[in-house]
Structure formats: C-alpha cells, structure tokens
Amino acid sequence: MNRSFRAISSSVLLAVPALASAAMPVIEVFKSESCGCCEAWTKHLKEHGFTVKINNVANPSDYRQKFGIPTAMGSCHTAKVAGYAIEGHVPASEIKRLVASGVKARGLAVPAMPLGSPGMEAGRSDPYDVFLVQPDGRPTVYKHYSGKS
Template sequence: MQRRFLNQLALAVALAVPYAAMAAKPVVEVYKTEYCGCCKHWIKHLEANGFTVKATDVESPGDYREKFGMAKKYGSCHTGKVGGYALEGHVPASEITRLLTEKPKAVGLAVPGMPMGSPGMEGERKDAYDVLLVQPNGEATVYKHYQGK
C-alpha cells in the first residue's frame, strides 16, 4: 500500500513540475508600432514558446529602448521588458529563457536591425545574426550566434 502511494506521489510530482516551470515564466511587455507585422510574428513566437505577452502599441518604441537603458545602436523595430531586462528586436525565446535562468548583470538582450531568419522575420532567406548581451556600460558581447543558410 505504501509503495503504491509513493509511486502515485512520484507520478504527480513528475507531471506537476513541467507545468509549474511553464507557469513561472514572467510576462514579456512589448512596445511596438500598431502596423508592424514582424513584431506581431515575434510575439506569436514568444507565445508559442510558453511566454505570456502584453503588447502595447506606441508611437515610438525607441522611447522605451532609451527608458530601459538600451543604447540606440542596438535598435530594432520593437522593445520589450521581462524580469527586469530589456529586449531589443527579434530575440529568440530560447535566449530569453536562458537569460532569465542565468540572471547575468546586464541591461538585456538585443538583436540589432531586423535580420532575416530571426524569430518574426522568417522567410526563404536566413542571414547569420548575433544575439547580444548588453552590459550596463553599453558594451555588448555575443550571447549566441545563429548561422545563416
């Protein structure tokens, strides 16, 4: 009887852990213009990867980039905020998850410009691009490199 109970308890815990981890992901706030299609596709990418997104249409997403401490040189078409970090551009959900797990001392992540093949910019062409970890001093290091095809 006790063994059966322990087996059932272990199964319940094993099933609950993935759901608890999914529920633990914080909301990503996204500031974008009303008509930008690639921003909408990036939001769908985040949602498909377990994030909840609160999108706000604004006149100038760059104002939020500045407010969150992200340098203009890392700019793209939308700016986000999650877990105290800024997100600039088409940052893959996997790198956001990694950022939230590792919790480095940084402003956040950026994918400058709008590289083809990045989340939200999918198509036939896939350019190589870097996800940058932007430091408080404005310098950045490559957090992850994505190969083009």
C-alpha cells in the first residue's frame, strides 16, 4: 500500500466516528430530579449515541402539554429532539428512525411505564406500543414490542 493511500485511509477512518456523533441531534429531557427510571432512560439514550441535556423540573407534565402530547399518552418524563416531542420510555432506535424519516408528527410516546421498556428493565418484559402522535394529536401505533415473560 503506498504512503498517500495509507494517509487518506487513516484520515477517513478517524473522521467517521466524529461525523456519526455530529449527525446525532441533542435530546433535551425534562424530568423530576428524583426519578430513577428517568435516569436509566437517559443512560439508554447515551449508550445509543445521543447527547443528552437533562433538565430537572418540578412538573414534567407541563412540558408534555407544551409540546402537544395528549394527557392519555403521559409518562414520567418528556423530551424534545429535532423538533419532535418524546414522551416516556421510547427506545432510542425508534427515536432515531423518527428523526431520520422526517415525517410530520408531534412525536413519539410510550404511555405509562411498561416493564421491559428502556429504563424500566426488570425481571420481565411486558408487551407495549410506541405511538406516533400525529399533527392533530391522534396517536397511531408506530411499533409494537411483544415483551417476554
């Protein structure tokens, strides 16, 4: 291998991780300071390449309302990424898929706190749905997780 090809190859390989992390948007999380499952969810996001900005707030539901997520879709924390609202324990893979799609929507929601969802890992995994909240506020199933007992 000649010297200039090696130098170019090395430069490209070194740049790839930097480009990948630069392309990942920052996710801003609004949560209660004392919530352990919210902390576990933010750890999940970081492990999947997100830069996370955490805001400990007195009432996270204020942000759900501000971002247009229906009360029925509520959970313990709300986030904002690339113009989308994220409510509850949404898997990082679904957030990435939404952001990459650019679909018109308010965001994603996992209502309540289902066991087995990111941040709610326990001895079992219950089935749960990730909902896409349409621009009109209507939720539709975006992805179903079957769980495992």
